[in-house]
Amino acid sequence: MNKFSGFCDLCVPLSSSSKDMLEILKELQELGYKNVAIEQIYDHINHPGDKKNDPIPVAADLSLFSKHLKGHLRLLNRLTIIYADASITVLTSRSTNLRRYNLVSVIPTTEEAFQHACQTMPCDIISYNSDSIRGRMSRKYYFIAVHRNIMFEIKYAPAIASSNDRKDTINRAHRYHSYGKSKNVIISSEARHRFQIRGPYDIANLGLIFGLSEEQSKHAILGAPRKILTAADARRHGKAGVVVSYRNKAIDSDDYSDSELEEPSSDDQEESEEDSDNLRIEEPPKKVAKIDES
Template identity: 40%
Template sequence: MEITKGFYDLNVPYQTNENELIAILNELYDVGYRTIAIDETFDHTKCNRKASDIFPAPSDLTSLREKFQNKLKILSRLSIVFSQNVILHDMNTSSNIKKYNLICGIPVTEAAMQYACSTLPGDIIGMVHNDATKVFLISHKHYLMAARRGIYFEIQYAPAIRNSNQRKDLIVVAQNIVSHRKAKTIVITGGALNPFQVRSPYDVANLGLIFGLSEEQSKSAISNVCRTIVLKAEGRRYGKTVIFAKNTQESSGDEEENDSESGEEEEEEESNSDDSMDDLGSMDEGHPPKKQKFS
């Protein structure tokens, strides 16, 4: 099981230039984050259907994990942009998708959003941040369906820093999610493309006030909620397990009782043997043994 600690940023976009990625990770560590997830985006709408496994394997993060070994816990995440229900079959038959720590579904249509809330296996539901994609709101019915399944909704703050139009869309979508009164199913992530877009956890907590969250709920969205997501993701990856617990103190107490009982039995046997030795001694002295009555 992955051992993590807060604060969390579960969306750090992967970059081929490792130096730029290292600069972002250093900034995240300096401002107070301790667990991050390197995100890779896969567009399912443009994939090659003839491939045996359409999902790519996770990028090699060994060098990053070694560099930040005592600083950051680095997880892997896959964000899947999709619009059709056939994605469920592709996910169930893929072996590469099981290698990621976190799975995020990003629907691009209202029908895909309904499918993501009701059926899509994963951990997080996100949204596309570009001017070409239409922003749509989530109904209360589908939101509750996702909440019952343990699916969390993601709010990214970095796109609001990069573009004013995306800032407006982000506020509208965030307030729509918060309006359903289920703040425990909301996670706030970064999505920063450079160190200048990184914000400290306490700045993010203040930013949550714009979305309609309280300061406590905003802090939970980058700490406790993220830890719950990681734990549930581990259960999804490895399946159900059974754990047997045994109290060693009680067992030691039972052993002591058994030892005391056996000791009493030995004492009784010794006393009986002493009586028999007394009878034998009386016979040696010339005295007849005591007569025993038999019923």
């Protein structure tokens, strides 16, 4: 059974103020969200780290927020990595802090990094920031990422706060449509204030501006996030998901109908003929008495 049910917002930046963070989470709860990912950022470009220490930040403890919300909202840890080259793979492969996050998102700032994210990087979401929102993409690598079950993210809160960000967000969303027909697209908030949050049905209508159909807009906040959460959970625990479907009447290939059972097959007829030939008893020759004529 899928434990990730309901609407999802997979990008809420971690605030330094616990009061502001709790207000955002309460607003999300009131609007009907069930799964929320709290985002922490690691900038590999400016803080590459060293071999001795783990530069990836420790996942935040969300138990205090869960206690205030009384368990009505599932809170998840999300890490967003900003990087420019493939050397990030060495760091992520030996990081112990990375395994504590439920979701791993990447922001590739170069074309080389975008290709690496689509093809090799063990991540769940490909996102963007103000510096990389106009970065080049490739249709070939877009579908490679789709095949690997990686999601492409659209953030609506910056589009509400700034007109320039609105143009860039719409441009990014339309490129998702032109390159990959908006496949594997999710819509998140990246809300830094409670007034920037919108309800699930408002986002479904907002998706039309981003080049999504009505069905794709609903899938971007419901079906696609649950799919990636399930896949990310399996990746962390080394498990594979199994889908079990039930049918009213199972048909076995070895089952036969009554008419087929009554009708003898050609093989059975040949075998019966051979058996009848083998079982045919030959009568011994009759003895004829000799008559002595003398």
